[in-house]
Amino acid sequence: MLNGKTAVVTGGSRGIGEAIVYKLASMGANIAVIYAGNAAAAEKVCKKCGQSYSVEARAYQCNVADFSAVKEAVVKIRADFGAVQFLVNNAGITHDGLLAMMKEEDFDAVLDTNLKGAFNMIRHMTGLFIRAREGCIINITSVSGMMGNAGQCNYSASKAGLIGLTKSVAKELAPKGIRCNAVAPGFIATDMTGNQTDNPLLDMIPLGKMGEPEDVADAVAYLATAKYVTGEVLRVDGGIAM
Template sequence: MLKGKTAIVTGGSRGIGKAIACRLASLGANIAVIYAGNTEAAESVCRSCTEAYDVEARAYRCDVSDFAAVKETVAQIKTDFGTVHILVNNAGITRDGLLAMMKEEDYDAVLDTNLKGAFNMIRHCAGLFIRNREGCIINITSVAGIMGNAGQCNYSASKAGLIGMTKSAARELAPKGIRCNAIAPGFIATDMTGNQADNPLLNAIPLGRMGETEDVAEAAAYLATAKYVTGEVLRVDGGIAM
């Protein structure tokens, strides 16, 4: 379904990003994995994609919060793959803490990576999408951006901002044939969420369990191929935010 297309997945070396990269590769897309630090993990994802699905996959180290670095990285991806058709903004960090005691640098770091990072990627990919007269942007937000979460004012603000950015970008870019949607995962079992077995919020999930990274990857696969869907925020949360 995506044969001949190229997809960028930020934060693609592990967790949700890894699952999305592999799922899009399974549909025939070539994959550009953007990662922050773990080269071995990123290259392992690329090998998994190439060996299992016979697509091209390459890893690129880049700090998505750095406007100039993103510009350079996107230019290199264009050189390597010819163009880009799909962008998945998945890179994200947490610096949790109570609002009254949160350090300014912790607030700034989360907004810079989670929100500005997505802007930087969209900004530098938009020209390629416009020239192609097609493009698909998928922003990985969170139910924390919909319902908030105590101890995560920075994270929740970044994810709520990403929802607003998604809707604005969808309206602005639709006349160019470019779609922009978001996925709002709930409690998904990843390295970032850690062991949540004793988290009382699990009792608030109607389906009664944490989600898997593959659940989010399936949503990404749908949005990558849903040609008449834009400006949507698709919750993958077991019902916790309904």
């Protein structure tokens, strides 16, 4: 379905990003995995892509919050893969805390990675998409950006901003044949969410359980192939944000 295409996935070495990498690879896409620090994990993901799905996968270390570093990474990816058709902005961090006690650096770090990081990637990859008159951008936001979450003002703000970025990019790039959508996960079982079995918010999920990274990956796969969908925010949340 995506044979001969290339997808860039940020934060692709673990959790939701890893599941997205495997899903797109299973559809035939070559993969550029961008990771922050764990080279061994990223290389392991790339190795599995080759062994299990017979696609080319390469890892690139990059701090997505760094504008210049992202530019350099995109140049390398273009040199290695040539044309790139898909970008999944999944890289994200949390520094939770109550607003009254939150440190400025914790607020800035989350916005820099989650929101500015997505901007940096889109900014430097747009030229590739425009020249090819083809491109699909999928931003991983969160229901926290739609409904807020106490103790996560920085994270919620970053994810709400990502929704606005998605819609603006979709309108701006649609005439160039480039689509931009977002996926908004709810409570997904990953290392980042940790043990949530006692979280009272679980009682608010109509489906009564946490989601899996593969649930988010399935939504990404849909948006990657939905050629008449742009500017959409697809919730994968068990109904919590209805």
